[in-house]
Amino acid sequence: MTAADRTAPGPDPDGPVAVLANPTAGRGRHRGLLPGVLERLARAGRPVRLLEAHTAAQAERACHAALADGIAALVTVGGDGTVHRGLQAVAATAVPFGVVPAGTGNDFAADTGFPTGPLAAAEAIAEALRAGRTGSVDLARMTRADGPPRWYGAVLAAGFDAIVNERANRMRHPRGPRRYDLAILVELARLRPRRYTLRLDGEPLQVDAVLVAVGNCASYGGGMQICPDADPTDGLLDVVVGGRFDRRTLIRVKPRIYRGTHVQHPLVSSHRARVVELAAEGLTTYADGERALDLPVTVTAVPGAVRLLRGAGPGTGGRSTRFTVP
Structure with a gap:
């Protein structure tokens, strides 16, 4: 059932x-x-x-x-x-x-x-x-210690991609896709790894990374295969961690996300869990491209x-x- x-x-x-x-x-x-x-x-x-x-x-x-x-x-x-x-x-x-x-x-x-x-x-x-x-x-359910749960269907972004969205949403000009492109340039100049604390089905993991994505589905951002092996019928979440990237390396790797081959890069690691606890200082998350909850959050795969x-x-x-x- x-x-x-x-x-x-x-x-x-x-x-x-x-x-x-x-x-x-x-x-x-x-x-x-x-x-x-x-x-x-x-x-x-x-x-x-x-x-x-x-x-x-x-x-x-x-x-x-x-x-x-x-x-x-x-x-x-x-x-x-x-x-x-x-x-x-x-x-x-x-x-x-x-x-x-x-x-x-x-x-x-x-x-x-x-x-x-x-x-x-x-x-x-x-x-x-x-x-x-x-x-x-399946869907993914997000919870914090305070407030009601939130649900998402595709991918939760917590890192550089979410930071770019925050920047773009605060900008009044330019309009259209150029605003997002400008936000990327601004945040690339400020790029730095952050310390993330995760628990994957209770197993602790600490990483320095520029990006963490938790996928119920494979793609976000209009076809970017950020979690290429995610399956919304397997009762699990795919976690993709982009580690200590510098600006030049991130720019080179970014086009590979559309094919899902970025997960082969040595600075990228992939994990799978039913429950993902995710924490980092000063970061919010975007789910299905929408502003969601500030970290820390717990994400649970809910089958069917x-x-x-x-x-x-x-x-x-x-x-x-x-x-x-x-």
Whole structure:
């Protein structure tokens, strides 16, 4: 029995399909596709309810409220950030979850078998909902000594990549991808290894590193295979540690992340565990590309924590389950 089987609320067979859409995802290039996505989702034979939200906090509240009201499924239309908001509501419930990839980075959707095209993904979700077919995959649960848990589907970044995101998010100019490029240049000039203290299933490990990534899935940042061997159905987390890199070496190795071959570099080590405790001074984390919790955190792999609505073809993976439909 999976986590999703044990925890309420469950899907309401007579409820609507709730849709959380981010019109700015992918820099707005899919904005005109939303009516077509909603029309295809409606082919599941249920009403479609578009959730209203203008901020990340509103998005999460809207998803939680929709589940409390009773829905047949929750679908996100956007990138990994939109997925992240939806996961906070559906994690460890039996409510099916669908992803229409329409963002700059669609790593969770790609790594869990959704079609890459938004309209094709919507059609696959509607077909799975009509058939009452889901495939469950793992999620990662983050906790601190204070505050509620947070969930993520793809990768937790704690190091240079998170620092760059922090820098980019504080900058007002330039706009678009150039802001991120400038943030990389600024932080490369400040690059230094930090002391990390980890416990992997209780086994202590101290390392000096510029990057630590904890992956439920393999990729982040729009296809960068930071944890290339991560499998969201194995009940484990992959931990990739980038050690005492200097600026020049990091610049040379960075392109290899897209192929996942960076893990062969002698300064990179890989580990696998069900529970990862991670601490370092003065660092925050980014999960699914979104600002998450400050260190220290404990990350736990939760098997079968979300039921995904996907197509029935090859490559969809996951643990197949069925639920009752009228």
